[in-house]
Amino acid sequence: ASTSVIAHIDDDGGPDIATWRDLLEPWVGTTWLDAPWLLIEFYFYRRILVAIGYFDPSSPLFNYDPFAADKMNGLRAGASAAASLASKANAFAKRSKSDDASLAEELRLFVMVALWGNRMDLSIWPESGAKGDGANRASEAFIEALNAGEKSLLWDDSASVAAKLA
Known part of the structure; x- marks a missing residue:
């Protein structure tokens, strides 16, 4: 977390991309330890959705909730x-x-x-x-x-x- 840099979430088809852009803007380029804990907790789970292709209809894990x-x-x-x-x-x-x-x-x-x-x-x-x-x-x-x-x-x-x- 001390070396992981916050980046905007690429448009993956999720309906919340604009919201995430606004939330993350002040923190882009800083580390996960610099931003508020709750924001980072939600960011972590949102990044998991990106990784599995949750919003991508062509992904085998489309709309799959890993939790x-x-x-x-x-x-x-x-x-x-x-x-x-x-x-x-x-x-x-x-x-x-x-x-x-x-x-x-x-x-x-x-x-x-x-x-x-x-x-x-x-x-x-x-x-x-x-x-x-x-x-x-x-x-x-x-x-x-x-x-x-x-x-x-x-x-x-x-x-x-x-x-x-x-």
Whole structure:
């Protein structure tokens, strides 16, 4: 990454070429480490689409998603964790404001999930040949990410937010 130079994406028939031209223009000629992380993450995946000929009707990999199987495995593995969180969110939305301790605790959970969600995003995808089922791995990753996040917090005002909402 420190020697990889950002270049415009050649017109490969994709509908997003003009958008990519605008996004990359300030960074063309610099290294991948110079540009914002999120831009480079998306750029990396877009370059994969170029490499496989995703937008080229003459390519054997035309419209082929090389990550489809991983996405589906992640979706399946994360379903139970998402259902559990959705259940908590529904209960939270219906709860009366009289149960302050519970309100504060659940609000904090949702703040932490929002804060550390990206860390959980890829870690819920089952590993090839991993022991146990994907749902267990998803739950473990969810808990690991939240616990690891606790140590990384610089400041936690969730109790103050809960008090304002009560």
